[in-house]
Amino acid sequence: MKQFxxxxxxxxxxxxxxxxxxxxxxxLLGNTYLTQLDTFxxxxxxxxKERSDIEMAIVGSSxxxxxxxxxxxxxxxxLTAFCATITNLRLPGAIALTEQLFExxxxxxxxxxxxxxxxxxxxxxxQTQMKLAPRLSSPLRRLRYWLxxxxxxxxxxxxxxxxxxxxxxxxxxxxxxxxxxTDRQAALLAAHEATDNTMLYRDGFVRLEEPAIGRALxxxxxxxxxxxxxQLFDYSKERLLDYKALCEKNGAKLIAVMSPVLSGVALSDPxxxxxxxxxxAYLEEIGVPCLNMLYAKPELxxxxxxxxxxxxxxxxxxxxxxxxxxxxAFNLHAAGEATDHLFYQSDEEYxxxxxxxxxxxxxxxxxxxxxxxxxxxxxxxxxxxxxxYALVHPDGSETTLRSYSKRTVYTxxxxxxxEGDRIRxxxxxxxxxxxxxxxxxxxxxxxxxxxxxxxxxxxx
Amino acid sequence: MSLNLMIVYALGxxxxxxxxxxxxxxxxxxxxxxxxxxxxxxxALPFILITTLTTWAGALHIARxxxxxxxxxxxxxxxxxxxxxKQMKAAVRSRQRRWFFGVLLLNFFILGVLKYLEPTLGLxxxxxxxxxxxxAARPALGLLLPLGIxxxxxxxxxxxxxVYNEKYAPEKSPLRFALYVSFFPQLIQGPxxxxxxxxxxxxxxxxxxxxxxERGLLLMLWGYFKxxxxxxxxxxxxxxxxxxxEPYGGAVIMLAVLFYSLQQYCDFSGGIDLxxxxxxxxGVRLAPNFKRPYFAVSLGDFWRRWHISLGSWMRxxxxxxxxxxKPVSRLSKASKNRFGTDFSRAxxxxxxxxxxxxxxxxxxxxxxxxxxxxxxxxxxxAFSALMETRYKRFADAHEGLVKSRGFYFFRILRTFVxxxxxxxxDRAMRWQDAFAMLGKTFTGFNAAQLxxxxxxxxxxxxxxxxxxxxxxxxxxxxxxLAQERxxxxxxxxxxRPLVLRWILLxxxxxxxxxxxxxxxxxTGSFMYAVF
Numbered sequence: 001m002k003q004f005x006x007x008x009x010x011x012x013x014x015x016x017x018x019x020x021x022x023x024x025x026x027x028l029l030g031n032t033y034l035t036q037l038d039t040f041x042x043x044x045x046x047x048x049k050e051r052s053d054i055e056m057a058i059v060g061s062s063x064x065x066x067x068x069x070x071x072x073x074x075x076x077x078x079l080t081a082f083c084a085t086i087t088n089l090r091l092p093g094a095i096a097l098t099e100q101l102f103e104x105x106x107x108x109x110x111x112x113x114x115x116x117x118x119x120x121x122x123x124x125x126x127q128t129q130m131k132l133a134p135r136l137s138s139p140l141r142r143l144r145y146w147l148x149x150x151x152x153x154x155x156x157x158x159x160x161x162x163x164x165x166x167x168x169x170x171x172x173x174x175x176x177x178x179x180x181x182t183d184r185q186a187a188l189l190a191a192h193e194a195t196d197n198t199m200l201y202r203d204g205f206v207r208l209e210e211p212a213i214g215r216a217l218x219x220x221x222x223x224x225x226x227x228x229x230x231q232l233f234d235y236s237k238e239r240l241l242d243y244k245a246l247c248e249k250n251g252a253k254l255i256a257v258m259s260p261v262l263s264g265v266a267l268s269d270p271x272x273x274x275x276x277x278x279x280x281a282y283l284e285e286i287g288v289p290c291l292n293m294l295y296a297k298p299e300l301x302x303x304x305x306x307x308x309x310x311x312x313x314x315x316x317x318x319x320x321x322x323x324x325x326x327x328x329a330f331n332l333h334a335a336g337e338a339t340d341h342l343f344y345q346s347d348e349e350y351x352x353x354x355x356x357x358x359x360x361x362x363x364x365x366x367x368x369x370x371x372x373x374x375x376x377x378x379x380x381x382x383x384x385x386x387x388x389y390a391l392v393h394p395d396g397s398e399t400t401l402r403s404y405s406k407r408t409v410y411t412x413x414x415x416x417x418x419e420g421d422r423i424r425x426x427x428x429x430x431x432x433x434x435x436x437x438x439x440x441x442x443x444x445x446x447x448x449x450x451x452x453x454x455x456x457x458x459x460x
Numbered sequence: 461m462s463l464n465l466m467i468v469y470a471l472g473x474x475x476x477x478x479x480x481x482x483x484x485x486x487x488x489x490x491x492x493x494x495x496x497x498x499x500x501x502x503x504a505l506p507f508i509l510i511t512t513l514t515t516w517a518g519a520l521h522i523a524r525x526x527x528x529x530x531x532x533x534x535x536x537x538x539x540x541x542x543x544x545x546k547q548m549k550a551a552v553r554s555r556q557r558r559w560f561f562g563v564l565l566l567n568f569f570i571l572g573v574l575k576y577l578e579p580t581l582g583l584x585x586x587x588x589x590x591x592x593x594x595x596a597a598r599p600a601l602g603l604l605l606p607l608g609i610x611x612x613x614x615x616x617x618x619x620x621x622x623v624y625n626e627k628y629a630p631e632k633s634p635l636r637f638a639l640y641v642s643f644f645p646q647l648i649q650g651p652x653x654x655x656x657x658x659x660x661x662x663x664x665x666x667x668x669x670x671x672x673x674e675r676g677l678l679l680m681l682w683g684y685f686k687x688x689x690x691x692x693x694x695x696x697x698x699x700x701x702x703x704x705x706e707p708y709g710g711a712v713i714m715l716a717v718l719f720y721s722l723q724q725y726c727d728f729s730g731g732i733d734l735x736x737x738x739x740x741x742x743g744v745r746l747a748p749n750f751k752r753p754y755f756a757v758s759l760g761d762f763w764r765r766w767h768i769s770l771g772s773w774m775r776x777x778x779x780x781x782x783x784x785x786k787p788v789s790r791l792s793k794a795s796k797n798r799f800g801t802d803f804s805r806a807x808x809x810x811x812x813x814x815x816x817x818x819x820x821x822x823x824x825x826x827x828x829x830x831x832x833x834x835x836x837x838x839x840x841x842a843f844s845a846l847m848e849t850r851y852k853r854f855a856d857a858h859e860g861l862v863k864s865r866g867f868y869f870f871r872i873l874r875t876f877v878x879x880x881x882x883x884x885x886d887r888a889m890r891w892q893d894a895f896a897m898l899g900k901t902f903t904g905f906n907a908a909q910l911x912x913x914x915x916x917x918x919x920x921x922x923x924x925x926x927x928x929x930x931x932x933x934x935x936x937x938x939x940x941l942a943q944e945r946x947x948x949x950x951x952x953x954x955x956r957p958l959v960l961r962w963i964l965l966x967x968x969x970x971x972x973x974x975x976x977x978x979x980x981x982x983t984g985s986f987m988y989a990v991f
């Protein structure tokens with residue numbers, strides 16, 4: 001062995017080692033300069049690094065990015081607010097981003113905005129990583145963030161080589177990157193123009209000015225439409241403790257906010273409400289106060305379903321209302337006063353407050369007489385539903401099979417169905433013509449045959 | 461084991477290899493090889509062990525029979541007549557032959573059952589479907605296919621044949637022989653190591669050689685570039701067209717065939733470069749398996765440059781033994797009077813080529829398209845062999861033309877076209893598809909499809925993909941051209957001043973890192989890993 005080491009060409013080996021050691025630097029460089037740039041994330045990170053006056057940092061994914069207007073919050077709370085957000089940001093990213101923020105800022109408050117999708121998904125979205133990692137100033141932080149995310153899904157290489165996963169693919173990408181690096185304001189204006197001024201950035205907040213679709217988004221929504229994995233994973237719990245420790249270490253007070261969501265989305269999954277409650281309870285348990293904005297009472301915030309542009313995001317007017325409501329609750333909390341009276345304390349209370357139907361669906365089953373259809377709906381517990389059935393023909397026209405009735409079951413004879421006909425079910429609260437929602441059309445085939453009923457939320 | 465994991469594994473093993481005392485290093489390599497094999501499934505281990513043990517013991521026994529026989533003849537030399545000596549020699553040879561064929565058949569039987577039984581049944585079903593007009597039902601026996609079974613079986617049987625023919629003495633150590641059979645870099649897709657070269661390389665005591673390691677790393681990088689940047693990027697288009705050829709006209713099909721040329725070459729030769737680079741980390745130099753085949757000037761030249769180890773195996777163990785058999789010699793002589801001396805001389809080579817390529821076709825898989833691909837190549841080579849004298853006469857009469865640069869390029873282009881026609885059969889899902897695609901290339905070109913952006917979008921490649929492929933192919937072409945002209949590219953890079961060398965290497969590494977294709981459906985694994 002001694003002889004072996006004596007004969008080693010140490011100089012050459014050191015040179016080879018140096019060559020290999022510089023490859024990570026090459027990767028850092030490539031990830032920074034060869035990946036696509038997202039204008040709003042780039043602006044947010046640039047602001048985070050340049051500013052030192054942030055007193056309230058609102059950290060989260062798009063539900064924070066689109067819903068918390070710092071101008072209003074600053075005005076209402078007296079604290080200089082900023083949205084440190086990136087679309088789809090989850091806890092590993094939130095930690096990296098908040099660390100970055102603490103480098104130049106000493107916020108008094110950190111508001112962590114959560115929803116199941118961002119809170120309890122263990123896998124950080126690689127696109128979020130692409131937007132965040134190359135903009136982090138410390139290589140060590142980038143390394144930690146990469147290791148943290150890769151440990152969750154084993155996508156080690158694609159998460160390491162962002163320049164490969166998200167390369168610039170066109171001259172437009174190159175021009176955009178060059179403009180962002182040389183003249184951020186011009187790049188921002190270009191981004192505003194590119195979206196016809198329907199997405200306006202300021203202080204990390206992106207104001208959506210698209211027309212709202214509201215509850216119509218729930219038309220056709222099935223009972224269970226979810227991407228969520230409704231468990232409180234140990235990983236998420238640990239990251240949350242890390243996050244809390246990070247804030248404590250930097251002298252910031254942490255408060256969590258559960259994001260509101262379109263009522264139909266909240267009710268379309270039986271696990272959603274219990275999950276939100278459990279998540280809030282866990283936060284309280286570890287000493288992080290939690291404001292569950294989904295359960296906000298009308299005196300704090302009116303139902304904002306009509307302001308949604310998609311099932312998860314409100315437009316600017318909704319964001320303003322949400323920001324005001326949050327500010328009010330926050331001010332009470334910051335002053336040490338109780339906020340419980342502003343929120344429903346359980347799903348029963350919340351469901352009792354809803355006076356509309358969110359979504360409807362039907363099960364179908366073969367019987368001797370024909371297809372047996374049975375309608376179900378999600379709704380407030382005080383609502384009595386009425387159902388109507390229609391046959392939708394291939395040309396889109398409809399034939400009413402049965403007008404609104406409290407009866408849920410309807411049997412459709414086999415010979416009443418034409419080639420390509422589908423079934424549609426309407427629901428509305430008792431004698432309220434304006435409150436109608438309907439199913440996506442259902443084909444009557446053996447493959448669609450349901451074997452049993454599926455219980456609705458708040459079955460009355 | 462994924463490609464990236466294999467590289468990490470190889471680097472780890474190499475580190476362990478060099479910290480071990482010199483005389484134990486080959487044992488590390490053996491352990492690494494079996495570790496690699498075991499990683500791919502313990503159930504396949506008995507098969508490689510059977511091949512190793514039967515071949516090692518069989519060869520040793522065959523050699524001992526020969527030695528003992530010789531010793532006996534020598535001892536009794538004085539008392540034996542020439543005829544008796546001849547009889548004794550024949551008896552010895554006969555005993556050797558029994559053992560030889562026993563081991564040979566056992567191992568080819570294992571290979572045949574595991575690799576060819578299912579496709580052979582499929583082939584029969586396919587042939588039957590031609591007559592019945594129905595759809596060929598493919599049997600699914602679910603047999604295990606051990607990793608690299610053809611490669612290690614061919615290597616082992618080549619060794620057995622050589623020992624039987626007394627080309628060299630058998631290996632006495634079962635462990636050293638086990639290393640030769642299982643040497644892990646070449647288990648996935650070859651090359652088919654020959655014992656007289658690889659056995660010697662593995663037996664050497666390899667000292668730590670930083671130059672060799674740097675050269676190995678460079679070759680690995682080049683192989684990775686070919687495989688992950690070019691081959692895997694071209695794959696979606698090839699798969700899209702060949703797997704569902706119906707909507708496409710001749711122009712798109714031709715594009716797919718050209719991409720397949722690129723993909724297959726880069727996949728296979730890139731894999732071989734990686735394997736050779738990994739072997740060089742351990743100080744082992746593998747024999748070359750590719751020599752820039754697309755610069756070949758004839759089909760024969762092409763096959764001397766493509767998968768050289770299989771070609772030389774077939775040449776030494778099939779072509780020559782077959783061409784020199786008595787029936788072929790008799791046939792050759794018999795044809796002399798009817799077709800002339802030139803034909804008679806070329807006939808054994810022509811028949812040998814048909815047989816060899818029929819077998820190579822079968823080696824690729826017992827499906828009709830592979831058989832047709834093999835026969836296509838074999839028949840062209842047979843025709844070339846039969847026409848060789850006439851071509852020489854033509855060359856003598858038109859020396860200026862034949863030696864001109866234009867004619868040289870014409871020959872390269874002609875060879876390229878011939879090879880690519882063969883690829884229709886090699887890659888098509890069914891032989892009927894190959895004919896349909898070939899037909900469309902000549903009769904339904906439909907060049908307008910190339911301008912149909914919606915249709916082209918279905919082929920799975922973006923504008924960036926085409927751009928990356930263009931740049932990468934240009935790099936590959938210029939490096940190959942330099943090598944074809946005799947340049948030693950690795951040596952050239954290694955001899956540049958440090959700063960320039962590092963800039964070149966970093967630029968190339970950055971290009972590879974930014975453009976390699978991650979493992980998605982169909983990519984990542986080597987095409988030849990299934991052979």
